Amino acid sequence: MQFVVTAFDYEDALERRLEHREAHLSGLRAMAKQGTFISGGAMVNEEGKMIGSNVHVAFPDLAALQAWLDSDPFTVHKVWETTTIHEIKLLAID
Numbered sequence: 001m002q003f004v005v006t007a008f009d010y011e012d013a014l015e016r017r018l019e020h021r022e023a024h025l026s027g028l029r030a031m032a033k034q035g036t037f038i039s040g041g042a043m044v045n046e047e048g049k050m051i052g053s054n055v056h057v058a059f060p061d062l063a064a065l066q067a068w069l070d071s072d073p074f075t076v077h078k079v080w081e082t083t084t085i086h087e088i089k090l091l092a093i094d
Helices: 014-034 062-071
Strands: 002-009 037-044 050-058 080-088
Touching: 002 037, 002 062, 014 037, 014 050, 050 080, 062 080
Parallel strands: none
Antiparallel strands: 002 050, 002 080, 037 050
């Protein structure tokens, strides 16, 4: 199953985001090798400040996605304040 996760940061999270960014990215790199991370990136405001994240991921079910989300450094270290999860079907153009 494919999902889109949209996560908005706590207002005061920029320092924590930068502190835990490499651990977060390391996990995403490992997920990419496993085929669970499809795409994603930081969301920025009008000033270019990172305010959240948006990722496309593939997991067998919602429980597996939630297990990843619960263990991600940005969740554990309170970078992400709110998250929304939606099942999606990404367009693949051949």
